[in-house]
Amino acid sequence: MSATQSSFVRSTILFMLIGTGILLGIVVATFGLVEKTSATFDYIIVERDIRRTAADLIQNLTDAETGQRGYILTQDESFLAPYDKALSSMNSNLELLSQRVRGRPIKQERMPELQSLVQSKLSEMARTIDLVKSGQRDEAVRLVQTEVGREVMDQIRAVMDDFKQRSDSNVDRGVSEQVEATQHLQWITVGSGIAILVVMSGAMLIVYQHVRELLKARTEVEHLNAGLEARVAERTEDLMQANQEIQRFAYIVTHDLRAPLVNIMGFTAELDTSLKSLQAYVLADGTSVSEEMIREARLAASEDLPEAIGFIRSSTKKMDGLINAILKISRDGRRQLKPEPVELTPLLENIAASLHHQISESDGQTSLDTKATRLVTDRLSLEQILGNLFDNAIKYKHPDRPLELAVRTAPEGRHMVRIEVQDNGRGIAEQDQERVFELFRRAGQQDKTGEGIGLAHVRSLARNLGGEISVSSRLGEGSTFVLRLPSDLSRLVRS
Incomplete structure (x- = not known):
């Protein structure tokens, strides 16, 4: 093998190894960032659910208290309807909240305190209602005027406010991490795509230079020995065919590996768009949220984000398959024949x-x-x-x-x-x-x-x-x- 051929082979293998290394890096980085994004999104959803469940519990307690006091004042049993309805929902609220705070130590430690306070409030309301039903309305009024129920309610609100504040803080942090992960994925994709194009351009340049040198060598051989024209023509044809195959291989690899990268870049933009819809809904923080914003956020959470993540995963999987195929063909040429x-x-x-x-x-x-x-x-x-x-x-x-x-x-x-x-x-x-x-x-x-x-x-x-x-x-x-x-x-x- 001549020095020119050896240099060509070494340069080609070097560029293939560099390109393969870049692609493997993209696959690993993309998998990591996608998994991180998915985990962060799940964490945000749970925190949002905790906040909503806490708000539902406070609302049900308020409705029950309103019904209790209305009944005490008027002795009209129609006021017991919202009271009974709120009671039927509170146990499920507590159970759901207890499930959702698991794995969050600070909130989980306060759940026994919250359950005890809620039971105290329920007992106080039930006692006053029973007094009214037994004809002891004045005793029920005096019990309400002691403000024991109001103090318990204030303590419950304090616990719920703490839950909401911590959930809002966790949501803000999760959204920031998700935005950062999306930006990293975009930069990795763009940078890696540029690097691959540079590597493939270098490989094509080497192939072009090598073909040009071969054509030059062919002309020199024809001048040196006209008697070997047929052999030189045959040898040159073989070399040209080999180089054409290398060129076709470089084009195919460039084309097939670029397609998943384009998909990844497109769906990272889809992730960014969906994230904006979620931010508008998740970070509303008490302000009114339009039906359109809610619909867009739900569409992003249920369809757009899972679809984009799925397409990114399938693209990286396809890239991995293409890389393995290239390595398999490469190993065939290196195996020692027996x-x-x-x-x-x-x-x-x-x-x-x-x-x-x-x-x-x-x-x-x-x-x-x-x-x-x-x-x-x-x-x-x-x-x-x-x-x-x-x-x-x-x-x-x-x-x-x-x-x-x-x-x-x-x-x-x-x-x-x-x-x-x-x-x-x-x-x-x-x-x-x-x-x-x-x-x-x-x-x-x-x-x-x-x-x-x-x-x-x-x-x-x-x-x-x-x-x-x-x-x-x-x-x-x-x-x-x-x-x-x-x-x-x-x-x-x-x-």
């Missing part, structure tokens, strides 16, 4: 047997025709190639007929072996037959799970073995994948 004699007939029979259940489910069948029975190659890579082709034949079988899978092997020339995997499945349109081997690219109806890395993985493995794979197909009739491999990989490895 050439060994491979008997094709037992190998194909074992693969077919492992998939027999899936094939027989639709009354399908497999046929083998092995005119070439042996080659020296890397067993693991060959098993992965054939396994992928068999799996694809099963996955994309035609829904209206049983699967027929035929595998043929034959010598091709002096140093190559040809392996054909033919099926009668859905087939591939002519314009998509080369596209299916590209990373993250799929063809035809997208009704099966997958990310478009299977056949790209197969082509990468085939080329690592010194061979090539191609496909011929007719839509609706089936496909034939043709794998050409050197009969003895050890000679290539040694060379």
